[in-house]
Amino acid sequence: MERLWTKTFVIAIFGTFLLFSSFYALYPTLPLFIKSIGGSETHIGFSMGLFMFSAVLIRPFVGVFLDRFGRKPFVVFGLLLFSFSMFTYSLVDEMSSLMVLRIVHGISWAFTTTSIATVIADIVPSTRYGEGMGWYGTAMTLAMAFSPTLGLWIVQNLSYNSLFFIATVISLVTFVLYVFIKTVSYPKSSSKKLVFFEKSVLLPSVSVFFLFISYASITTFVPLFANILKVNSGLFFLFYSLTLLLSRPLGGKLADKYGEKFVLIPGLLTAVLGLVTLSISNGLFGIIIAAILYGLGFGSTSPVLQAFILKLVSPEHRGMANASFSTAVDLGIGFGAILFGWIAEYMGYRLLFFIGAVMVLISLITIFSLKRKVETLKNNSCLE
Secondary structure (H helix, E strand, C coil), X not given: CCCCCCHHXXXXXXXXXXXXXXXXXXXXXXXXXXXXXXXXXXXXXXXXXXXXXXXXXXXXXXXXXXXXXXXXXXXXXXXXXXXXXXXXXXXXXXXXHHHHHHHHHHHHHHHHHHHHHHHHHHHCCHHHXXXXXXXXXXXXXXXXXXXXXXXXXXXXXXXXXXXXXXXXXXXHHHHHHHHHCCCCCXXXXXXXXXXXXXXXXXXXXXXXXXXXXXXXXXXXXHHHHHHHCCCCHHHHHHHHHHHHHHHHHHHHHHHHHHCHHHHHHHHHHHHHHHHHHXXXXXXXXXXXXXXXXXXXXXXXXXXXXXXXXXXXXXHHHHHHHHHHHHHHHHHHHHHHHHHHHHHHHHCCHHHXXXXXXXXXXXXXXXXXXXXXXXXXXXXXXXXX
C-alpha cells in the first residue's frame, strides 16, 4: 500500500488544523457578536449567506487557476487575505461594515480552502483518497472539538477583540507553514480552454449541496437554540466534534475498501435521525444525543463525497474538482443560512432543524440517482 503519512502530508494537515481553529472559533461567537452590535436572526443568516455566496463566485476561478498556474501562490494570497479579514472584525461596530467584511472574508475562504484541499489531494495516493481526505476532514474536526468552546470562553472572560486578535495570530502561523511547505509536483492543465465545470461531478455536487444546507442549521443556529434551552452550545460542538474524529477517517477507509454506497446510505440516514432528535430536544441530554448522531452521519459522508468527486476527474483537473465540491458546500451553507434565518425568526428553531432533516433526505435521494446514472469510474467505484 502506498505511503500516506509523509512529512509534507503531516505539515499540510497541521496547517489545516490551525486554519480551521481560527475559523471555527467564530462559529458560536459571531452570531452573538452580531446580536451585540444590534443585529437580528435575519442579519445573522444574511451575514452567513454573504460569506458563502462570495466564496461561491470566486471558487470556480480559483480552481481553474490552480490547475493552470500552480497551488502555492493562491494558498499564500488566500491566507494573507484571511488573516487580514480576521483582524478587521475588531474594527467593526455596525451592520453595513460587517456585511462588507463578510464578503471579503468569504473571498479569502474560497482561495484558502480550495488551494489547501488541492495541495492535499496532490499528496494523497489515489488508492487512499477516502482515507486521506478523511484525515483532512479530521483536522477540521479537531479544530471544531475545542475552538468553539475556546472562542466562547475568550468572549465571556476577555472580549470580542481578544478573540479576533488570537484568531489573526493563528491564521498567520498557518501562512508561515504554507510558505515553507515542500509541495509535491502536480500535473498542470495543458488545455488552452479554461474548464470551470465537468458534467461528471454534477450529481455528487448536488448531493453535497443538500447535505450542507442541513449543516447550516447546525453551525449557525445551534448556539441560539442552546441559549433558549439554557445549555452551553460548546457542549454540543464538543460531542459533535469528538464523534467526527471517529467517523471521518473510518468512513473514508471503509469507502476505499467497500465502496461509497456502503458508507453514504447509512451515514445520511443517521444524520437525518440526528436532526430530528435535535428538533424535539428539551435539554442537555437531547442536545448531546443529536450531536453524536449528526456527527456520525455527517462525518462519515462528507469526506467520502469529496473523495468520490476527485475520482471522477483526471489529475490535471483536481483544482476544478475541489472547487466544485467547495462551491456546493458554500452554496448549501449560504442558502441554508438565509433560509433558516427566516425560518428561525418567523417559525422557530424546532421546525428549522426538522427541515434540515428533509434536506439530508433529498441528498440521499440524489445518491440513489447517482448510483443509476454514473456509468464509469477509473477505479471501479462500488457506486456502480
